[in-house]
Amino acid sequence: MKRGLLGLLIAALVLLPPLGKPYVLHVVIVILINVVYAQALYVIMRMGYLSFGHAGYIALGGYTSALLVTKLAITPWIGFLAGGVVAGIFAWALGAVTLKLRGIYFSLSVFAFAEVVNAAFRAFEVFGGPAGIAGVPRPALLGTRLNTHLQFYYVVLAVALVSLFFLYQLQWTRFGFTLLALRTRETERLAESLGINAARYKTLAFVVSCFFCGLMGAVHVHYLRFVSPFVFTFFLSNDLMIYVMVGGLGSYWGPMLGTVLLTGLGEQLFAAGYYKSLVYAVVLLVVILALPGGLISLPRILRRGGARERVLPVAADVTAARER
Amino acid sequence: MLEIRSITKRFGGLTALLDVAFTVGRGELVALVGPNGAGKSTLFNIIAGAFPPTRGQIVFNGRDVTGLSSHDLARLGVARTFQQTTLFGEQTALENVLHGLHRHVPARVVAGLLATPAYGKEQREVARRALGVLELLGIAAYRDTVAADLPLGIQKLLTVAVALATEPVLLLLDEPAAGLSRDEATRMMNLVASEIRQRCTVVLVEHNMRIVAGWCDRALVLHFGQKIYDGAPEGLARDQGVVDAYLGVAELA
Numbered sequence: 001m002k003r004g005l006l007g008l009l010i011a012a013l014v015l016l017p018p019l020g021k022p023y024v025l026h027v028v029i030v031i032l033i034n035v036v037y038a039q040a041l042y043v044i045m046r047m048g049y050l051s052f053g054h055a056g057y058i059a060l061g062g063y064t065s066a067l068l069v070t071k072l073a074i075t076p077w078i079g080f081l082a083g084g085v086v087a088g089i090f091a092w093a094l095g096a097v098t099l100k101l102r103g104i105y106f107s108l109s110v111f112a113f114a115e116v117v118n119a120a121f122r123a124f125e126v127f128g129g130p131a132g133i134a135g136v137p138r139p140a141l142l143g144t145r146l147n148t149h150l151q152f153y154y155v156v157l158a159v160a161l162v163s164l165f166f167l168y169q170l171q172w173t174r175f176g177f178t179l180l181a182l183r184t185r186e187t188e189r190l191a192e193s194l195g196i197n198a199a200r201y202k203t204l205a206f207v208v209s210c211f212f213c214g215l216m217g218a219v220h221v222h223y224l225r226f227v228s229p230f231v232f233t234f235f236l237s238n239d240l241m242i243y244v245m246v247g248g249l250g251s252y253w254g255p256m257l258g259t260v261l262l263t264g265l266g267e268q269l270f271a272a273g274y275y276k277s278l279v280y281a282v283v284l285l286v287v288i289l290a291l292p293g294g295l296i297s298l299p300r301i302l303r304r305g306g307a308r309e310r311v312l313p314v315a316a317d318v319t320a321a322r323e324r
Numbered sequence: 325m326l327e328i329r330s331i332t333k334r335f336g337g338l339t340a341l342l343d344v345a346f347t348v349g350r351g352e353l354v355a356l357v358g359p360n361g362a363g364k365s366t367l368f369n370i371i372a373g374a375f376p377p378t379r380g381q382i383v384f385n386g387r388d389v390t391g392l393s394s395h396d397l398a399r400l401g402v403a404r405t406f407q408q409t410t411l412f413g414e415q416t417a418l419e420n421v422l423h424g425l426h427r428h429v430p431a432r433v434v435a436g437l438l439a440t441p442a443y444g445k446e447q448r449e450v451a452r453r454a455l456g457v458l459e460l461l462g463i464a465a466y467r468d469t470v471a472a473d474l475p476l477g478i479q480k481l482l483t484v485a486v487a488l489a490t491e492p493v494l495l496l497l498d499e500p501a502a503g504l505s506r507d508e509a510t511r512m513m514n515l516v517a518s519e520i521r522q523r524c525t526v527v528l529v530e531h532n533m534r535i536v537a538g539w540c541d542r543a544l545v546l547h548f549g550q551k552i553y554d555g556a557p558e559g560l561a562r563d564q565g566v567v568d569a570y571l572g573v574a575e576l577a
Contacts, residue, residue, distance in 0.1 A: 166437065173436030174429055181412055181423045190410045193372060194490055195398035195427035 010161065017153055025149050031263045032160040033220050037236075038243045038259040039167050040212035042252070043205055045244055046171075048183035049099070050107045052237050054213055056114025057087040059232035061214025062221035063121060066133045069222075076139035080159065080218045087214020088207045095206035099199065102185055114237060122229040132228025136221055152223055159219050163212050168252055170208070179205050235277070239266075242280050246287045248294020257295055325350045325525060326371070326494055331380035333366055333549075340366040341377070341549045348494075353521050355536040355557070356529045358546035359569060364529045365407060367546070368496055371527075372404040373397040385493065399427055401493030405483040405500065407529075413472035417463065417482050420471050421454040424489025428453075454489065460519055461485045462511075477508040481515075488520065495520065497528035501535055513539045533560070545569065 017025055041054050061083030068074040068082055090113075098109040121127040138146045139155065146152050170176045178201055181191040188198045221227040239262075247258020262280060269276045291297055326348040333341040341363045348354050356364050370377050373394040382390045389397060412420050429450050435443040458464040461481045466474055471482060480500060487495055500516065501509035509532070516526060517539045530536050536543050537557040545553035545560070547569040553560065560566050 169437045169439060172439065173433055174426070174431050175433060175436075177419075177422070178426065180415065180419075183412075183414070186408070186410050187412050189374070189394070190406065190412070190486075191423065191426075192394040193398055193404050193406075194424050194486065195395050196423070197393075197395045 022149055025153055027267045029153055029156050031260055032156050033216055034263045035256055035259045036160050036163045036216040037213055037240050038255040040209045041240050042244055042255040043209040047179040051110045052107045053110035053114030054240055055232040055236040056117040057210040057213045058217035059117055060090055061087045061217030062227045065218035066136045066221050066227045076222050083218030084211040084215030088211035091207045091210030095203045099202040118229040134226050136225045138222055242284050248296035250293050251296050254294045254296035327383040329381040331377045334378045339549055344551050346544055346554055350525055353526045353540050354542045355540040356544050362546040363549040364546055368498055372496055403487040403490045403492035404496035405487050405498055407498040409479050411471040416468050416470055418454055418467040420486050421457050421489045424486040425454055457485050457489045477504055492524050495524045495526050499529050
């Protein structure tokens, strides 16, 4: 049934947009972009790391593509990929050093990195300085430039679906399962004693997380047709964490739920300016106090404690086979 | 099989181990004994690769493994449990053992991402294997219970199951019976002395003389970082050095 619902949702995303108003289309695009960001962030949150600086990697991806396309006239399709790759390379370099840190120390190191990234974009003329880079073109397909919202919507949808599929499947691989073993310093020691090279797994997870942020960051910039040091700031990093925590860390669908609800709500509050942050803060407080597992844990709590979220499909399979 | 060549470990000004040397043969069940602070856990940590010795050498299966990381040693066949009963607390018993099987499961990233039927079949095979390890220790009934919710006795057995899942050549058990009731300790040691030692060589840290004398082939006594006894458990009570080191002499008899 779950599969059927998912198919229905995807079909709706593919077929319905042409009927909607441009504004609705814009909101859906923003939601799709944010869902990928949040889901990418979830990869490292699932192994016990909080990042206050994922916007830095989004900015790296966005700037990489914007620069390649405007200065070197490279096609945006390559620019998107390059955005992900560059963000991934920086994640690898920084992660190799900072993932040894735990808790707030790691979070702050990523935050500092993101600030440095935006400061560098602001300081150097090659990156466009404080004014940023304008006139970032949309990609072309079969000779047509995808200039309308609707055309570009399908680009965003395609990138989002592929990314989300990859990130969803990743959890069921040995790699995704092993990340769960690295949640605390103690379990990491245990994992090491079982032959798991924790540093390598953590670095790879961070690279995967930042690759998808960089990739979507590039797509995002081509949607806005513009990027500046003031687009992907701490406020975005902060919002992403709130999406994931409000939705809940217990399952893949948690971050997605949080992002859809809060981005949708945030767009409605756009005219209200700074009140958006206020509303997010209140929602976060209420959820943390009342539902530490996030909104996604609500059905399970209602089913009086209910079953725990499965982390490995095979375990359930074997159990079922035994009981038959 | 395991050869410890005059290991010394200093932490700052403190000498935790001084010129400790011994060998362990294949299939042995050896107890490492000593009062608190004698350096037993330090020695364990060095053998398992948690940190390197200040001086000395560790030879495992004819190979110098001094200074290798914990995960490298695990791949060579050294497994261990921790004194603090460390488990993957949020995960079920079966999932804990699955982590132990890590090095015997191929990664298959692409097949996993595409969720091919062959991959699913292989995964079920792996889970069955994990269940087999739980069965071996008699705790299969707890396979779907979250580790943190298990009683201590079962948790202790689970730590052994997780280590055993790596299919070690050498298993280091840090106080496997600590905190257990007499019956639970007996159950644990019976398993160690039968099912487990059939599969690998075992070195364990133990305070309890009943356990050392009852199940182990050989006792090594550490005192203030030095080896003061190496021989049959029966000789412990007659050894003047050991008797001096332990005030609870009466317990030995």
